[in-house]
Amino acid sequence: GDSVTQMEGPVTLSEEAFLTINCTYTATGYPSLFWYVQYPGEGLQLLLKATKADDKGSNKGFEATYRKETTSFHLEKGSVQVSDSAVYFCALSEKAAGNKLTFGGGTRVLVKP
């Protein structure tokens, strides 16, 4: 079945540091890929997505590129802020599965001033 693997946290960084969170996936077809973010005490919200190979999703300074050859969708940000402290989830959705998502385990990021 489908699966998503992402690096375990917590990841602790200083403000203005570079952030990378690795995400790899296993899928039978050509899925859409997502990064969701969960701020403390809140539900998940979409951060960015890519729906086909080589697409780059971007939002709020975060970027991720859909790499079919390495089945990866790594999240990056060049200069993090304290407000980026959150849990980040990588997820995929197969065409045949409609809107159903398969999530990775989540990576907690803590940015210190």
Next chain:
Amino acid sequence: DAEITQSPRHKITETGRQVTLACHQTWNHNNMFWYRQDLGHGLRLIHYSYGVQDTNKGEVSDGYSVSRSNTEDLPLTLESAASSQTSVYFCASGRGLSTDTQYFGPGTRLTVL
């Protein structure tokens, strides 16, 4: 503005009691989902629905049930609450395509004593 709400936000109950968690969305989305979030497990799908009168089991459906009598609501029922069902529960909705975003509610923290 369209939204998705959950109630109650916090619930404490006793082992063996029946509990119902409410989820209401005003997006007019066909698809609705229930997840539970536990430390070390990320988000796991409990049940989902692709439309009125449609319900499907997810990966951790034992002990839970849902019914969909209208577009807006998907209540989650714990038939006989167990301590292993202590968790944070999230409801989500989406239009239907694999490329579509899922919109999450704020969550319900359930404690079973």
